[in-house]
Amino acid sequence: MTATAVAAASDVVAPVAPGRLGEAIPARDLMTYLDGLVTWLDDRRSKLDALDAAAQATAEAERYTPDVVLALTVWQSVRTRADELLKVWDSGRVTEVERERMSQLVWGRVDTRPGASPVSLPEALTLCDAMVSALRTRLAFDPDTADVVARLRTLRASLVRAEDLAGSDTTAHQRLTALREREQRISAQAARGGDVTGPLAELETAAARAERDLMVAVSQRRSLARARVDAHTTAAALEAREPALHELAERCRREIAHPPRFAVPDVSRLGPVPEDRAGLDRYVARLDAVRRALDAAQDAYSNPLRERAELRYRLAQAASAAAANGRDASPTVRAGHDEARTAVDTTPCDVGLARALVEQYEHLARPLPGGPGGAR
Template structure:
């Protein structure tokens, strides 16, 4: 199938649910803007051409459907530009943009069943078929040329058919084409049946293009879901080890459970189920982040208190405060609190802050301004 115009459809970056790199998004948005402008001009040209035919009403539904699909794409593009915010989109916004690119559209006329990526492919297919119908209108070409075009379209449909139902549908079209060809060879008037067949072949090809695109998208989403599930399963033992260490080394540790990824099961086969499965995986991922932060925070603070205490001791040695018995006692208290296992982090923080106060430089002036 020839492209609908000189501007090729853009290649969508990233995948659903990930923060797409800003450079990739910028390239994609610019390419999609060019594509949208080119296809709009093509739509206007085809609309004008259809109204100049002998039977413009025969093309009205196809033109309206193509324009509706283009408008749905334009609306999603405008939303992408809004979230992009002239390049100020952060990681959360760029993840939202991945959902806008790979998630389903929210317009009518069937566009809600496809993603933006699939809608671009479908819109191009609609334009190709509309152009073919206009080019092979009975007033513009003879029956032999129209039959050749139908045969070529059926061959493309046969290549696209991926299951028994689709192959049966294409087989029925092939049988009708052969019957019409036989009648035409005998000199019969096949203008009416041929016109009906052209419409059905174009519709079938469009449906098969959407089906193939959806299958590819589903396969990609299932692969992404499997990769995310495997990554979470690999992370789970680390979180269990972190939780055990925190319970062993810290007084009053958090009381959070580590989710069991295996309970989610395998990646489901259908698109709606995959969407729900990915959302559950994202929920588990957020829970993992919360668990890692909750159990890691007291351990990190304990390590920071150790480092801080040794830094304060070095400062006390430098300014001479370490010679004071009170300061040495404060250090011993803080050191014991930090090193005790399990460690009371709150108490250790208090003793370290107390030691920090004790190690401050002694004021240079005494009462009434007398120097020491």
């Protein structure tokens, strides 16, 4: 397949990543995303293979090989992460824990190549698409036969797109200004009839890389902005849990003897959400630790209160059974009931003692063999 045919082929759009880092993504959203991701991987691999074949068919294949290898490396990183997601997905047999793990795989960092900054899975897809687009653009021109005027027109359009992507980035604009100056010198030399084949090919490569880098940078900025909003939302939600948890802890200390000793984390001590990616990743990790600490404190303080209520219910059920089978007439059974009732009603309640006395009463309240409700 020629490069032109590759460029003309219909594209499969990269799937939109669901959820956010640290939350359990709904199973339906995960299934849709995985289906789209597998389709995207198959499509991009076929396009990269075709582009590789087109590159090898040119007179200067070595000019394109590094970019083809780099694009395939990024594709393989996405493939590896997709395999990890499918393994955790296990054909849809996922609990909340697995779905939260999958959100970490989607929004966590992916090492796309040695020495490069890790990116998230959505950013890796954007990076790969940018590389495919750049390779298509470069391979659409044969330096020996293509029209220089058309190539210069396409080059200028690439620089305009890159300038739009640069926004207020001063460093990027300086880089593009240098490329623009090279383009003007090449245009002037071509107008005088000079041979610009070599310099033009180099400039096309530099412009394509600049546009690709800016596409990735824009994607990373947008991803960072979304991640900061998500971090703000998560921090606010965790902070909103604190008052109720303080009330629960106070109630447990008041009603339960030997209550747990769990501190309720103060989310505000984490400070403001950082602006940079590395600081934000550390902040999100600390947020996750705070969430786990809040969950642990809530379980620790609610469990004894819940067990006390359950013991009261079990005692009432056993008393009803004793009344039905006549065991409530026994002084020993009545004493066991009174003792258990006192234990569960006393505040603060010794839950361990109450549990033992309720279990003892349940044993006493069982029907006797041959009696009402008993075995014969």
